[in-house]
Amino acid sequence: MNELINNKEHYCFLHRFLKINLSFLWIFSLCNSNLQAQDSTTKNTNLDTAFKLKITAAEPFNRSINQPLQFPYNKNRVRGIAIANVTLYSVGMVGLYAAWYKDYPQGKFRFFKDGAEWLQIDKIGHAYSAYAESKASMELWRWTGISRKKRILIGGFSGAAYQTVIETLDGFSTEWGWSWGDFAANVAGSGILVAQEFAWDEQRIQFKFSFHRKNYSDPSLNRRSTEIFGSSDPERFLKDYNGQTYWLSTTLKPFFPKSSVPEWLQVSLGTGAEGLFGGRSNYDTDKLGNVTFNRPDIRRYRQWFLAPDIDLTKIKTNRKGIKVALNILNIFKFPTPSLEYSRNGFKVNFLHF
Numbered sequence: 001m002n003e004l005i006n007n008k009e010h011y012c013f014l015h016r017f018l019k020i021n022l023s024f025l026w027i028f029s030l031c032n033s034n035l036q037a038q039d040s041t042t043k044n045t046n047l048d049t050a051f052k053l054k055i056t057a058a059e060p061f062n063r064s065i066n067q068p069l070q071f072p073y074n075k076n077r078v079r080g081i082a083i084a085n086v087t088l089y090s091v092g093m094v095g096l097y098a099a100w101y102k103d104y105p106q107g108k109f110r111f112f113k114d115g116a117e118w119l120q121i122d123k124i125g126h127a128y129s130a131y132a133e134s135k136a137s138m139e140l141w142r143w144t145g146i147s148r149k150k151r152i153l154i155g156g157f158s159g160a161a162y163q164t165v166i167e168t169l170d171g172f173s174t175e176w177g178w179s180w181g182d183f184a185a186n187v188a189g190s191g192i193l194v195a196q197e198f199a200w201d202e203q204r205i206q207f208k209f210s211f212h213r214k215n216y217s218d219p220s221l222n223r224r225s226t227e228i229f230g231s232s233d234p235e236r237f238l239k240d241y242n243g244q245t246y247w248l249s250t251t252l253k254p255f256f257p258k259s260s261v262p263e264w265l266q267v268s269l270g271t272g273a274e275g276l277f278g279g280r281s282n283y284d285t286d287k288l289g290n291v292t293f294n295r296p297d298i299r300r301y302r303q304w305f306l307a308p309d310i311d312l313t314k315i316k317t318n319r320k321g322i323k324v325a326l327n328i329l330n331i332f333k334f335p336t337p338s339l340e341y342s343r344n345g346f347k348v349n350f351l352h353f
Contacts, residue, residue: 073145081140089162095234096166104175112170112177117279119302121241123185124271126163128246130189131207132331134159138193139327143320152197160190204254208247208268208309210333211237212353224277224293245272245352247333249309264314268333270305270352274342299343307338307352 114122138155146154163186171178189207196203213236216222229240236243247270253263275298278284282300284293312330317323338352 073147077144078146081144084140085137085158093165096238101169101173104173106172107174109171110177112179113181114176114179114279115181118241118276119273119300121244121246121271121273121276123181124246125241125244126182126185127189127192128207128209130159130163130186131193132159132189132209133162134190134193135203135331136328138197139324143324148201152194156194156197157190159193160186163189203313204250206249206266206311206330208249208331208333210245210247210270210335210353211240212243214240214243220293220295221277221298224295228277241273241276245270245303245305245333247305247307247309249311249333251311251314262314264311266309266311268305268307268309270307270333270338272303272305273301274303275300301343303340303342305338305340305349305352307333308336310334310336 134156137158138151141151141155144151164183167178167182167186170176170182192205192207193203196205213233214225216225225236225240225242229236230238247268249266249268251263251266252261253259253265275282277293277295277298282293282295282298283291286292312326312334313323315326317326333352335351335353338349340347340349
């Protein structure tokens with residue numbers, strides 16, 4: 001009976017997931033068709049004005065000059081990126097389901113207040129995830145050659161859209177629920193990227209991430225970490241708030257334009273947390289009410305970091321593919337020494353991942 005219930009829950013989850021992703025595919029297809037229609041109309045009008053010729057969308061060549069009709073974007077790349085967005089997101093969601101949802105029952109949609117959990121590190125994680133996904137999507141759309149405004153809007157808000165799908169799935173989980181705090185963080189993350197692109201056409205303040213797997217001398221803490229954060233590296237990467245650091249990096253050169261400071265040198269302000277072995281406290285019970293974990297002696301506290309960083313986007317290259325890759329990889333903080341401040345005072349970390 002339990003197996004039947006679990007199979008039904010998995011089916012319901014996958015059914016919702018497929019419906020949502022088919023909606024995304026339809027939206028991307030609509031955007032693609034809209035781009036082609038607008039481009040065809042605009043291009044024909046321009047040519048009609050310039051050469052006083054009537055050129056229709058069905059005519060692939062301007063016979064008077066015997067040159068192919070040029071589009072301001074690559075249609076094949078637009079189709080490819082639209083498909084890649086949906087495909088990669090689907091694969092990512094399947095992996096997320098395996099790591100996060102499969103062991104928890106599904107139920108009716110509900111709301112959940114979690115603003116006091118995990119010292120808000122999870123909220124920063126939501127903002128970062130939306131920012132990173134938006135940036136990756138926007139850079140891929142840049143590669144297609146579509147207009148700046150469309151690239152910023154379509155790519156820039158992709159992260160918030162993707163994260164909102166995850167939040168919706170959380171709403172059907174009996175362990176969690178729809179969190180307005182998570183939703184606000186998702187929108188804020190994409191908003192950080194979109195606002196800077198419209199204001200400066202670049203990311204002067206870059207949202208970055210670093211992670212190191214935590215191992216403890218106390219076996220009970222390692223067991224607890226495995227229980228709530230998972231055992232594999234990908235699970236820990238996603239879930240273990242004790243090993244995550246989120247950074248805001250900015251380039252120094254604009255502040256000292258006449259100096260010899262390298263364009264790629266950045267300074268980063270980061271934050272993280274320690275001692276988190278439960279959402280609100282280091283205490284847990286099983287379904288019968290028996291205490292399974294109780295460690296009030298472990299203090300939960302925030303950490304702040306100051307460190308140098310490297311802006312990979314400042315590396316000179318004429319290869320567009322490499323440039324796009326560097327832009328995407330720049331969402332990760334380059335390992336460097338860091339100065340840490342917390343309730344324990346100041347501390348120097350020789351190499352901060």
